[in-house]
Amino acid sequence: MNFRIAVLASGRGSNLRALIEARQRGELAADVVGVFSDKPDCGAIALAREQGIENLAIRPRDSPSREVFDEQLFSAVAAVQPDLIVCAGYMRLISEAAVRRCQGRMINIHPSLLPKYPGLDTHARALGAGDAEHGASVHVVIPALDSGPVLAQARIVIGAGDTPETLARRLLDREHPLLVATVGLIASGRLRLGADSATFDGAPLRQPLRLDEDNRLHAEVN
Numbered sequence: 001m002n003f004r005i006a007v008l009a010s011g012r013g014s015n016l017r018a019l020i021e022a023r024q025r026g027e028l029a030a031d032v033v034g035v036f037s038d039k040p041d042c043g044a045i046a047l048a049r050e051q052g053i054e055n056l057a058i059r060p061r062d063s064p065s066r067e068v069f070d071e072q073l074f075s076a077v078a079a080v081q082p083d084l085i086v087c088a089g090y091m092r093l094i095s096e097a098a099v100r101r102c103q104g105r106m107i108n109i110h111p112s113l114l115p116k117y118p119g120l121d122t123h124a125r126a127l128g129a130g131d132a133e134h135g136a137s138v139h140v141v142i143p144a145l146d147s148g149p150v151l152a153q154a155r156i157v158i159g160a161g162d163t164p165e166t167l168a169r170r171l172l173d174r175e176h177p178l179l180v181a182t183v184g185l186i187a188s189g190r191l192r193l194g195a196d197s198a199t200f201d202g203a204p205l206r207q208p209l210r211l212d213e214d215n216r217l218h219a220e221v222n
């Protein structure tokens, strides 16, 4: 049976599209089998419909609490029997119970070089700090926000003329291959997730894998 991915998203869905298109080009041995959201009108849900992918969006205001919302959403996620759950621009905090239910099987893509800049406004914060480099990280989801073991990163150089908008755009171009390559390694079994750790080719992953210019992930060599 093919490796099965469930995607959680709240926005335009360009990372979701990157996964679907990599699959269609034969570059990713994994199927997106469900898309789940807190925003019924978002681009990711529209894309899932267009592609005939099972989908569900629940409005938070239609749920009495975060726990009930997550119980409903994550029951639907479980029903598609995913091997991996990918948060790709899912902007809602996930309750601890729901994270625990999925721990070691859920990853998130975040637009910073974690542990730098968890949370929002990462591009402006990297610029404001005078950083020479910016980047994106794929990490294991744990109850603390943007804090689980970092699996892989893509880096870009910050230029003198960069603004938060140009950085966001340039970084997004690297996020897509980063997410596809990371999911590919997980689907192949080379990269294995634990609740608080990961292994790559059987050895503990001590530093994030790094995306090269050919869109392949490598262990960092120091």
Ligand code: GRF
Pocket: 009, 010, 011, 012, 013, 014, 015, 016, 088, 089, 090, 109, 110, 111, 136, 172, 175
């Ligand atoms: C990406 O920048 C991702 O890193 C962040 O939210 C954005 C989602 O973009 N978490 P998209 O909806 O996949 O286009």
